[in-house]
Amino acid sequence: MASLSNLSKYCGNYEQWKQTIRNHGLKWENTSGIEAFLSILNSNINEIEAWLYQVVKALPKDYATVLVFDALTGLRPSEACMSCRLISEVSDKNMLEQYFDRELMMLQHFKFPNLFLRNSKNAYISFISPKLLEVVQQIKPKIMYGALDTRIGRLGFKVQTKQLRKLHGTILRNRGIPQELIDLTHGRISQNVFTRFYYKPFLQHVRDITLKALEPLQQQLLTMFS
Numbered sequence: 001m002a003s004l005s006n007l008s009k010y011c012g013n014y015e016q017w018k019q020t021i022r023n024h025g026l027k028w029e030n031t032s033g034i035e036a037f038l039s040i041l042n043s044n045i046n047e048i049e050a051w052l053y054q055v056v057k058a059l060p061k062d063y064a065t066v067l068v069f070d071a072l073t074g075l076r077p078s079e080a081c082m083s084c085r086l087i088s089e090v091s092d093k094n095m096l097e098q099y100f101d102r103e104l105m106m107l108q109h110f111k112f113p114n115l116f117l118r119n120s121k122n123a124y125i126s127f128i129s130p131k132l133l134e135v136v137q138q139i140k141p142k143i144m145y146g147a148l149d150t151r152i153g154r155l156g157f158k159v160q161t162k163q164l165r166k167l168h169g170t171i172l173r174n175r176g177i178p179q180e181l182i183d184l185t186h187g188r189i190s191q192n193v194f195t196r197f198y199y200k201p202f203l204q205h206v207r208d209i210t211l212k213a214l215e216p217l218q219q220q221l222l223t224m225f226s
Contacts, residue, residue, distance in 0.1 A: 009146035045170045048163045049217070056224055058155050062141040063148055068221045069136060070161065072214055073107075073126040074168035074186050077161040078145040082115050083107060083126070087133070088140040104203050105129065105211070109187075122187040127207045129215075131222055168214075175213035181206050 008017035052071055056064045070080035087107075090096050100107055109116035109123040116123040149159045165186070172182050183189055184206065 045167055048160060048167045051157070051160055052164065052167070053220065055152055055157050056221060058157070059151065061139050063143055063151050065135060065139045065141045066143050066148055067161070069132065071164045071167060071221065072132055072218055073128060074165055075123055075126060076121065076165060077148065079116060079123045081143055081145045081148065083109065084136055084141045084143070086112065086115070087136050088142060091137050100133070104200065105207055106203065124184070124187050126185060127210045129211055129218060132218065135222065171217060172210065172213050177209055177213060185210060
């Protein structure tokens with residue numbers, strides 16, 4: 001299923017593939033415990049971070065911006081592409097406040113359910129720094145996920161975009177951030193639970209500890225754009 005989905009994106013037939021899934025009642029299999037364990041065992045976070053720096057240097061700025069944005073938000077690669085595109089579009093229309101809560105420094109993905117709320121794969125919020133937001137607004141990347149992976153592969157790099165979510169989560173966990181808060185930023189809660197916890201003092205705390213934990217990585221990445 002994953003391979004066919006990626007192939008359909010590459011060939012430009014993703015909407016037709018989604019319709020085929022609906023027509024035939026196809027379903028994704030849940031990851032087993034042993035598969036999750038092996039995924040953790042086979043992931044080297046230091047190697048992923050080194051890979052990220054190398055690829056960011058080699059990519060054109062619009063592609064590199066999406067990759068940096070992905071690493072610093074913990075979104076899935078497809079979500080990161082959509083989010084960068086959406087920031088660019090609403091900024092051009094002077095309507096950024098419809099997506100971005102400036103007080104909380106928070107992207108409100110939940111306000112665009114057709115893009116970010118998809119059954120078990122959801123994205124509710126992401127905290128970003130003013131520096132990262134400024135980079136996205138200046139460069140205005142409008143890259144499709146399939147094109148990002150294709151460009152990375154053509155440069156001779158192994159495609160590891162999906163590993164950036166693990167890098168993000170590992171950095172937060174190593175900085176002592178509770179798993180429940182990491183799950184919040186990774187969209188692993190129900191919509192009802194998120195609504196119940198959409199409480200500003202709580203979110204301000206999550207914002208502060210999240211951005212502080214990611215600051216060293218952000219500083220390294222954003223210096224590449226100067």
